[in-house]
């Protein structure tokens with residue numbers, strides 16, 4: 001028995017006071033109400049929470065919302081309470097390891113009695129068998145994953161805790177799943193669906209374009225000069241815009257240095273990174289929200305949960321490791337829709353550092369310790385942490401790799417088991433798997449560098465990365481301002497009569513294997529290959545040698561299959 005569109009609109013208006021729903025909200029809600037799995041990629045401010053809040057009222061069983069930050073959980077609960085007050089207001093409870101045991105006990109009572117419409121949980125809670133068991137008794141009606149990009153190793157904020165959600169969904173008897181995120185490029189989406197075990201979901205994807213952001217980048221060859229340029233720009237923007245701003249740095253030490261330099265210019269600036277104590281970090285958050293602090297100089301740790309509408313600029317004092325990270329961070333500018341400035345300050349060293357970091361491998365010793373722990377009856381992640389002496393992050397990473405290597409399996413009850421696979425072989429396989437990801441990581445670093453160095457329209461390139469075409473110059477980036485960007489002629493039809501190269505199409509290349517078309521312009525096609533990452537292929541070569549076939553073709557033709565990759569542009 002599924003709710004009709006009219007039911008959804010009635011609940012939206014009567015319970016929450018939303019008299020108008022956006023088309024993408026309604027489409028996603030209808031799919032949720034019909035019991036389908038749904039992936040919604042919608043920009044911040046598009047009303048993602050409503051997509052579960054409304055159908056939840058009409059469905060049997062509580063809605064479970066997995067949300068990574070305690071602050072986010074509280075905000076969402078408060079949002080529900082404020083909108084839906086009155087006698088029949090659906091009840092929302094929060095369960096996490098930060099609040100007092102007494103509060104958790106009371107929240108569980110409400111769940112056990114069937115009184116909770118919404119249950120907010122932190123992902124690490126789901127590593128506990130007793131928690132999953134209790135949720136199974138509660139008969140969850142809808143499983144919502146907030147910030148769902150965290151499940152993908154290619155997302156901008158990968159969290160190993162999220163990787164295990166697929167198992168939990170299976171343990172709970174596969175209730176319908178709603179995965180929500182603001183940013184996910186096509187490879188990230190595919191990876192998310194795969195890891196969550198969602199077959200045939202309804203995908204609702206909004207536009208990634210943020211027209212009010214002016215995009216620019218500067219290239220630097222000297223670190224001191226780059227630092228000086230960033231400080232100058234931040235000081236100038238803080239003064240002329242009289243608004244708040246963010247400066248992102250790669251290293252913790254750098255945040256203090258730049259904040260100090262800004263304070264010496266009379267700007268109310270503060271540093272923020274994950275190494276500061278929680279009280280200190282919350283204080284910086286609060287002062288930024290209240291406007292007492294104008295500029296926060298931070299590592300990527302600052303951001304999730306920040307929804308300040310009037311951030312007028314986001315500067316990067318170093319390139320992040322991918323355009324996924326970059327786009328997520330600049331997306332914090334101009335949420336009120338008013339003009340905002342985003343500027344990347346790139347140094348060739350940034351790419352070298354990112355490539356170096358990507359070469360880090362899991363230590364065979366850690367893998368071995370995790371494997372031994374499971375062999376000795378460690379049944380859950382906390383058991384493995386205790387038995388192996390590994391940190392939680394290392395243990396999670398090791399278990400995930402061992403699972404991919406087939407040496408460890410999680411059964412339907414969420415219990416870990418050691419398989420028959422030989423330990424040496426498993427460790428080697430896990431190391432190789434991590435190594436295989438390197439190609440992809442390096443290709444992402446290269447995309448970031450190409451963005452910094454391009455003389456073409458930056459918005460076109462950024463949107464192309466997310467699979468969105470933008471043939472016209474945007475007119476709101478430095479390269480459009482300087483006249484170095486051009487309109488792209490629409491390709492004259494598909495490059496081959498047999499193949500459709502529209503963005504998002506799954507294709508197969510004889511050497512690189514499976515991939516997804518990301519973007520196409522007059523002389524090249526950009527494809528993300530699952531094993532090799534991003535590659536630019538010459539359109540001419542693709543056409544002549546039939547290099548990209550549709551992935552779903554039944555009978556691959558045997559023409560033109562030979563040694564390949566010659567159609568590849570040299571990116572260097």
Ligand SMILES: [Zn+2]
Pocket residue numbers: 456457458459460473474475476477478479480485
């Ligand atoms: Zn442009």
